[in-house]
Amino acid sequence: MVKGKWFVPLTFQWLQSLLLAVTEINRSDHLLPNLTLGVHLSDSCASPGRALEGANWLLTGSGHSSVPNFQCHSKYTALGGVIGDSSSASSLPLARLLGLYRYPQISYFSTSSILSDKTQFPSFFRTVPSDTFQSHGLAQLVAFFGWTWVGLMAEDSDYGLEGIRATKKEIMRSGACVAFTEYILTSRPDRNAPHLSKVIADSNAVAVVVFSSGSNLLPVVEELLRRNITGKIWIASESWSTSGLVSKGKYWEILQGTLGFALHSGQIPGFKEFLSASNPLKTPDDIYLLEFWEIIRSMRSVYFTTSDDREIYFDSNGDFPAVYDIVNWKLEPQGNVQQVKVGSYDGSAIQGKKFVVNTSAIQWTRRQKQVPVSTCSHSCPPGFRKAAIPGKPVCCFQCIQCSSGDISNQTDSNDCFRCPLDQWPNVLQNQCLPKAVEFLSFEEPLGGTLMATSITSSTIPIALLGLFIRYKTTPIVRANNYSISCLLLLSISLCFLCSLTFIGYPQHEKCLLRQVAFGMVFSLCISCVLAKTVIVVIAFKATKPDSSLKKWTGAKTSYIVIGLGVLTQLCVCVMWLSLSPPFLEHDMFSLPGVIIANCNEGSPIAFWCMLGYLGFLATISFVLAFLARRLPDSFNEAKFITFSMLAFLSVWVSFIPAYLSARGKYTSAMEIFAILSSSWALVICIFMPKGYIILFRPELNTKDNLMGKGKK
Known part of the structure; x- marks a missing residue:
């Protein structure tokens, strides 16, 4: 045995465990029956060169020198195999040498994965994992x-x-x-x-x-x-x-x-007693070296269970x-x-x-109580996604908040994903919640205010209608076409009330009704104003001798104008409802996080034709009234119609860009506001002056005053 320079207690224990294993195998009746094992120990001193030198001594049979390719006479029996070395650095050259002669080599501590290559190391085995x-x-x-x-x-x-x-x-x-x-x-x-x-x-x-x-x-x-x-x-x-x-x-x-x-x-049964029984007097040549136990003839078919119930076998790579x-x-x-x-x-x-x-x-x-953190970047919480930093590994990233409408519900999400169409992220953007359904409700302040204004406003024309009925025999009422004035007041009241159809959840029936009702009552209203204007102009022209217009000064002319005006709008609305009627729509895209329940007009062309026709009637009324503005002030109401139509047209011209830019419930609110404003323009400009004279200046409500004779 070649002795090293230092004594290592652990190595000595490895040696003793090997000797115990050999002893147990020789005593066993089923491991290697009829065969006695012997050992020859050599110290590699943790040196690959010394390990190769010791292997040559074993192969040649010489205890102190080696002759390559020759086997000298030896007192030892045939070599069954080699156990060792401990380090992979020493086992690699050993395995190459022993593999040439197919001598089994079993290492108890060499773990290098290279040694699993059976092409290079056909006879290498080990009792430790690769x-x-x-x-x-x-x-x-x-x-x-x-x-x-x-x-x-x-x-x-x-x-x-x-x-x-x-x-x-x-x-x-x-x-x-x-x-x-x-x-x-x-x-x-x-x-x-x-x-x-x-x-x-x-x-x-x-x-x-x-x-x-x-x-x-x-x-x-x-x-x-x-x-x-x-x-x-x-x-x-x-x-x-x-x-x-x-x-x-x-x-x-x-x-x-x-x-x-x-x-x-694990615990080797009997090893403690075996180690304690070791005595230099019994084994004077027993000094420190290798570890482990087991060498048998057919290494690839080895399978047995140790006394501590551990299974021993080698896989196809000898591992x-x-x-x-x-x-x-x-x-x-x-x-x-x-x-x-x-x-x-x-x-x-x-x-x-x-x-x-x-x-x-x-x-x-x-x-520390918690597991230490070893990351390049802090984790991205839910609601954020990881974004790569240019030039850095993928584990180094920055956290970017999910885009509007997207969420991430896991830590360190690589991507955000979009919520379903009917859902929207919460504030933290880590959960999708059902979208709120938006419409102009009666319960909310805006809807309630508009409803109250519409109902209250509708009573004013009715009150004026009652006033006109009571004073229908007075000159100011009779001079302003009593029947048309009553019809106009009634239609203005309906104009105020039709705005209620734009408040509340837009059901299918309401979608069919609201724009048609608005178009019809306003066409009736403006047709009445147009009829009054036409009658004023005809009445003034008919005062000339031999005028052919006298036959058109009766109520028949007014009803013809009103009928034609309403009938034309009715045709537009019937075609609209027949070809492309309005319908309930849930708009999920116009406003983020909100489902807008509104009425799709079906045919935008029909809608703008209906609204354009009202503008056409109002424009004709405005032009005629403007041309008739120089008629005697006390005789006609042309100047009041002029101001009313000017206000009406101003409201609806302003409505167009506001309507197109508004979204959600504010679209309906904008149309209601236009309806109320234009209706109030008619009430204030046409009927308030008459009501003021009837109630507060009855002395002016005389035929002489209307004919201009009351002026000094």
Whole structure:
């Protein structure tokens, strides 16, 4: 046996466990019956060169020198296989050498995923999982705690390079991002520690995954301690998660709260007694070396259960079932750092049971109660979406509020989505609520005010009608065409009342009625005004001798004018209702967050034809009244009709742009306002002066005054 320079207690325990395993196999009646195992120990001293040298001694049968391609006479029996080495760096050249001769090699600690390649290493087996499984587990551990912004660090050996490459791939596949990837340079005495510590300090990543051995990580930890770089969460690979080199109280401020994967541990029955019974007097050549137990002839078909009920087998790549303990570093009262199991990862378990972590048992850095956050950007709350920052990884983003009409109901949503047509976002834009249905209601202040104004206003023409009936024999009433005046007052009252059809929920019947009713009563009203104007003009012209207009001064002319005016509007309305009638419509687009219940006019052309016809009648009345304005003031009402039609036309010309720009219930309110205003213009300009004379100046209500004889 080649002796190394230092005595390592852990290595000595590995050696004893190997000897115990050999002893148990030799005693067993079912493991290797009729076969006795022996062992030859060689110390690699953690050096790939020394490992190859020891392997050559075993292959050639020489205990102190080796002759390539020759097997010298040896006192040992045929070589059954080789157990070792512990490190992947040593196992790789060993596996290439032993694979040439197809000697089974079983490693108890080499985890490099390269060794799973059966083309390069046909006779290599191991009793620890491949780093491929560990990489999956580490990525799941990072995802489990919601860490989306992590740093990666690895030693520049096959173990570190392959392990960190696979881990990086899995982390990015899970949707997380890598803040930095740095390497521990094993060729340098300081292991590149100054540069690594600066990168770690400058990064805002809290979680750092490290694939390294404890010995190579130690200089980096020393540098971190010197610079007092704390507050990071360290995720350890199995190679240093239980390393005594760095798990010391001296480094606690730097490494407290470390989480790591450790090879699954268990109790070997009888090992404690076997170790206690070890005595240098019994085995003078027994000194420190390798670990583990089991070497048999048909390695690919191995399957058995140990005394602690653990299944032992190798897969097609010669890999051991991937079972890891998840350990958390805790500081004991005595100042020692203890690795406490807080979970497990079993790669062979069914989905959903592979990964188990007891979060409440974890002691985080600086004794935090909550899981530390390691993200590039703060999470976007519901109501916002993530937007990429140019030149940054996808995990670095800014939060932008959802556009009007859109919501996001999850944290860190990539996109906002639009609410259904009949719904609208709430204030926080994280939930769609039913849209409010808007219409001009009787209950709201605006609708109630307009209703009260319409009803009250409608009583004024009725009161004036009563006044005219009572004083129908007086000269001022008789001189202004009593019957047409009564019909005009009645139609004005209906004009006020027709505005009520624009208030309340727009039912189908109301949609058919309201514009037609408005058009018909106003055409009656303006036709009456036109008839009065025509009669005034004819009456004045008929005073000339031999005038042919005398026959048109009777009531028949007035009724013909009124009939023609109303009949024309009736034809327009009948065609409108027949071809494209108005209907109830729920407008979901005009106003955000509101469904406007209104009456679609069906045919905009018919609507504007109806309104244009009223303007045409009013314009004719205005022109005739204006031309007749120079008639004797006391004889006719031409000037009052002129002012009334001027006010009427002004109201409805102003209504057009206001109507087109209004939305929702204000469209109806605008039309009601125009109806009321134009109706009041007729009342005030045509009938208020007459009512004033009848009630307050009866002395002017005489024939002489009307004929101009009362003037001095």
